[in-house]
Amino acid sequence: xxxxxxxxxxxxxxxxxxxxxxxxxxxxxxxxxxxxxxxxxxxxxxxxxxxxxxxxxxxxxxxxxxxxxxxxxxxxxxxxxxxxxxxxxxxxxxxxxxxxxxxxxxxxxxxxxxxxxxxxxxxxxxxxxxxxx
Numbered sequence: 751x752x753x754x755x756x757x758x759x760x761x762x763x764x765x766x767x768x769x770x771x772x773x774x775x776x777x778x779x780x781x782x783x784x785x786x787x788x789x790x791x792x793x794x795x796x797x798x799x800x801x802x803x804x805x806x807x808x809x810x811x812x813x814x815x816x817x818x819x820x821x822x823x824x825x826x827x828x829x830x831x832x833x834x835x836x837x838x839x840x841x842x843x844x845x846x847x848x849x850x851x852x853x854x855x856x857x858x859x860x861x862x863x864x865x866x867x868x869x870x871x872x873x874x875x876x877x878x879x880x881x882x883x
Contacts, residue, residue, distance in 0.1 A: 755806040758853075765854050766841045767802050770861075773837050774798030777830045790826055793868045800873045801861060808876050815870030823867040834865035 759767075774794045781791030800807060812819070823831075842858035845851030864871065 752806070758805040759803050761850070762804060762854055762857070763802065765845060765851060766858060770837060770841060771798045771802040773834055774801060777834065789822065790830070794830070796873060797864060797868045800864070804857065804861070806876055807873055809864055809871045809873055812870050812872050819870030822869040826869060827866055831866040835862045838862050838865055
């Protein structure tokens with residue numbers, strides 16, 4: 751199973767992972783420059799790492815993330831989230847046009863909710879999510 755994850759991650763990296771991760775890094779840099787939005791920059795870098803190498807990992811809701819995360823997500827959605835979601839959508843279109851890219855197009859679409867509301871979520875290994883060791 752790990753070999754399949756490695757192959758999928760390498761193909762993902764070449765086909766769309768690098769470009770989408772760069773979008774998150776740009777969003778993080780802008781957030782760091784604005785100082786007040788540093789927590790958004792940290793969340794953006796966390797999601798950039800996930801977007802760079804997604805197979806074998808997933809996101810889960812962080813326990814105790816409540817109103818501050820919700821309010822932060824609303825601000826994120828307005829200023830950066832919809833741009834990144836649009837990037838995932840536009841990246842998925844050419845992937846759907848090729849046979850090998852169809853699963854990666856679906857994976858891109860599955861990342862849209864995370865790009866819209868990244869605060870209050872943690873990236874974990876799939877094994878941790880389902881309790882398998």
